[in-house]
Amino acid sequence: MTTPDSRRDLRARPARRRGTVLKLVLASGALLGIGAAATSAAWTNSAFFTSTASSGSVDLKACSSANPAATTPTWTCAAADTSGTAHAILSSSAFALMVPGNTYTTTVRIQNDGNVPLSVTSTITALAQPLTGTAPNATLGVSPAGPITLAAGASQNLTVTVTTPANWDVSHANQTSSAALQVAAVGSTVP
Amino acid sequence: MTRSRRLLTAIVALAAAVLVVAPAALRADETSAAWTNSAYAVSGASSGSWSSGPTSSCVVLTAAGVEKPGATCTVTGVTGQDWGDGAVRPHRRSHVTVSYTLTGYVWTDYVRFTGSLAPAVAADWLWSTTAVTNESGAVSVDATARPVVTLRSESWATASMMVVVDEDG
Numbered sequence: 001m002t003t004p005d006s007r008r009d010l011r012a013r014p015a016r017r018r019g020t021v022l023k024l025v026l027a028s029g030a031l032l033g034i035g036a037a038a039t040s041a042a043w044t045n046s047a048f049f050t051s052t053a054s055s056g057s058v059d060l061k062a063c064s065s066a067n068p069a070a071t072t073p074t075w076t077c078a079a080a081d082t083s084g085t086a087h088a089i090l091s092s093s094a095f096a097l098m099v100p101g102n103t104y105t106t107t108v109r110i111q112n113d114g115n116v117p118l119s120v121t122s123t124i125t126a127l128a129q130p131l132t133g134t135a136p137n138a139t140l141g142v143s144p145a146g147p148i149t150l151a152a153g154a155s156q157n158l159t160v161t162v163t164t165p166a167n168w169d170v171s172h173a174n175q176t177s178s179a180a181l182q183v184a185a186v187g188s189t190v191p
Numbered sequence: 192m193t194r195s196r197r198l199l200t201a202i203v204a205l206a207a208a209v210l211v212v213a214p215a216a217l218r219a220d221e222t223s224a225a226w227t228n229s230a231y232a233v234s235g236a237s238s239g240s241w242s243s244g245p246t247s248s249c250v251v252l253t254a255a256g257v258e259k260p261g262a263t264c265t266v267t268g269v270t271g272q273d274w275g276d277g278a279v280r281p282h283r284r285s286h287v288t289v290s291y292t293l294t295g296y297v298w299t300d301y302v303r304f305t306g307s308l309a310p311a312v313a314a315d316w317l318w319s320t321t322a323v324t325n326e327s328g329a330v331s332v333d334a335t336a337r338p339v340v341t342l343r344s345e346s347w348a349t350a351s352m353m354v355v356v357d358e359d360g
Binding site: 056058059060061062064078079080081082083085086087088089094095096097098099100101102106108110114116118127129130131160162164168170172173174175176177178179180181182183184185186187188189191 | 225227228
């Protein structure tokens with residue numbers, strides 16, 4: 001037998017369920033709101049600063065000297081941003097009249113002319129005879145290859161080495177190229 | 192757990208995930224947005240002259256200048272000795288000795304050596320300006336294809352021939 005009170009309970013049940021769902025929706029909205037507040041600072045208190053703003057400049061240059069072994073070499077630098085505009089290594093005579101079984105070196109320089117530090121990695125590539133062709137070929141090296149961190153305004157000397165094998169193939173003899181090897185230095189802003 | 196409680200839990204988890212992942216994604220953007228600038232340098236290069244050359248060899252010749260049947264000559268070494276004067280490229284000088292063993296020869300015979308002197312000196316030796324001369328009149332020298340040379344000596348001289356190699360002629 002149903003009492004007036006229990007009938008009231010039965011009528012109230014769907015309404016209570018709707019209330020629960022409503023509370024859940026509100027609660028999730030609140031949660032999302034808190035999430036947003038975490039990133040957008042809903043409780044506010046302000047302190048204002050003024051500041052000048054400027055963007056960094058990234059400018060790595062390739063430098064060479066006619067006499068890099070001098071006590072105070074005179075360096076000539078160029079932007080040389082692409083392979084096609086590569087800076088000519090002035091002391092290229094270091095790699096003249098190479099013969100088997102010998103090591104030849106010269107020094108070049110990279111210079112950070114930007115206003116932010118750079119992480120620089122250098123590589124060397126053979127482009128033409130006498131450094132390309134029939135194996136065994138000469139071994140090329142650049143040191144330090146990096147990555148090295150170069151502060152704004154700083155420079156770093158790189159040693160470029162060509163090692164000819166003792167059994168260097170005779171097809172490499174009597175060869176000349178004005179662009180036989182290329183050093184590429186890539187500088188990236190330091191995170 | 193009731194349905195509504197499960198729903199609430201899922202929403203809470205989703206919100207937490209958004210809060211955790213979003214800043215990390217922003218950090219990833221920061222590290223991948225590096226500026227780069229390159230600098231290229233190029234150099235010329237050239238190579239000198241050298242020859243794979245013939246394998247060193249020697250023969251015993253008769254007084255008439257023909258190879259003597261039955262006689263043998265075997266090269267045992269081509270070695271150089273620096274004069275120790277501290278000279279540097281291209282002003283170096285070296286004494287080069289070609290050593291060999293002979294069989295079946297007589298004192299009137301000759302020995303002819305053909306081979307490269309390059310193994311006896313520094314690898315960067317400048318052969319284009321080099322002069323090769325004998326150490327005694329008993330050795331004749333043909334160095335037109337230097338570092339490959341042809342040397343001829345009287346067999347009775349010794350079991351070797353010596354020449355002077357001057358880098359600057």
